Amino acid sequence: MSLVGEERKSIILDMxxxxxxxxxxxxxxxxxxxSETIRRYLEEQEDENRLKRVYGGAVKINLGGEEPSYLKREVLYSEEKQRIGKAAASLVEDNDVIFIDDGTTPLQLIRFLMNKNxxxxxxxxxxxxxxxxxxxNKDLFSGEIYLIGGKVNATHSRVTGSIAEKMAAMFHADKAxxxxxxxxxxxxxxxxxxERGQLASRVxxxxxxxxxMTDxxxxxxxxxxxxxxWRDIDIVISEVxxxxxxxxxxxxxxxxxxxAK
Known part of the structure; x- marks a missing residue:
């Protein structure tokens, strides 16, 4: 494979x-x-387990076909998540009502709220x-806490379901x-x-x-x-x-x- 060919394959992976x-x-x-050249590139990259060919093109291989447990997620991209959490906290103002979603990335936000009133x-x-x-309890956080209640998912340490959705609909957050x-x-x-996605949609x-917040x-x-x-999203915070x-x-x-730097 020529250098030009490798560059083309790299462009395909970037896309x-x-x-x-x-x-x-x-x-x-x-x-x-x-099109024959493209098909050859896709065949070679599929053989390298970098993509999956489908009719008319290719799709990204989703190595995480199902959601990892909370404990597994906690150790993934921990440094990036801390930077994202710090950047998110800078958007919070005194007297705000905020929703903090499930997940190890939003969790980092809490660590930077100590100076908010x-x-x-x-x-x-x-x-x-x-x-x-x-x-x-350590006087490091000033404010009120509301748990949105409902069905408990023990594997992912969160609450979801229809009861949680009804409760979420009762609140209006300044920032979610x-x-x-x-x-x-x-x-x-x-x-x-x-169920988690539906609850987030309601919020x-x-x-x-x-x-x-995403790495x-x-x-x-x-x-x-x-x-x-995208029309429902105001801000995206990532490490890149x-x-x-x-x-x-x-x-x-x-x-x-x-x-987030």
Whole structure:
């Protein structure tokens, strides 16, 4: 394989990582090569277990076909999540009502709220609840805590279900900090768990501002349940800059992207 060929294959993988899928017809135009050449590239990359070929193109291999347990998620991308949490906390103002979603990324937000006054925090996350209680008992957190109650998911340490959705509908948050399992330009943000995703959707409907917290490993992945479209999102916080191919669409939709440093 020539250097040009390797560069083309790298471009194909970059597109897959951002969008989750590529079409042969689009690759022919972008790379200015024949469809036979594109098919050869895709075959070679499938043999290398870098993508999965489908009719008319290829899709990204989703190595995480199901949601890891909370304990497993806790150790993944921990440094990146701390930076994202710190950046998210900078958006919180005194007297805010905020929703802190389930997940190890939003959990990091709590560690940087110690200098905020008179907050009201809503959450369906058991680890978030325990950390907030610990901070409050140590006089490190000033505010009120509301647990959105319902069916307990022990594996993922969270509450979901119809009862939780009804309770969530009673509150209006100033800022909703949302965790995700997948993000692509064409499909917005998605979740492994339909019940968790539905609860997050309800919170977003009642929030003045929706802030997505995600590390770059979620880019290009589409999971089972669509939480929200881009029109419902105000801010995305990640450890990296927005992909270049996304920037025009983000500007059109009015989405602000924050790269946590």
């Amino acid at each position: 897959l990582n951002l969008e989750g899928q590529v079409k042969t017809i689009d690759l022919v135009k972008k790379l200015n090569v024949s 008179n907050l009201t925090v809503l959450t369906m996350s058991m680890p978030a609840l325990h950390l907030l209680i610990e901070y409050k 900090f949302i965790s995700i399992d997948g993000i692509v330009l064409s499909n917005g943000i998605t979740s492994f768990d339909a 977003i409907e009642n929030a003045k501002q929706t802030i997505v 770059s490993s979620k880019f290009g992945l589409t999971q089972l349940y669509r939480i929200a479209d 800059e927005a992909p270049k191919d996304w920037q025009e669409t983000l500007e059109e939709r009015g989405v602000v992207w924050i790269a």
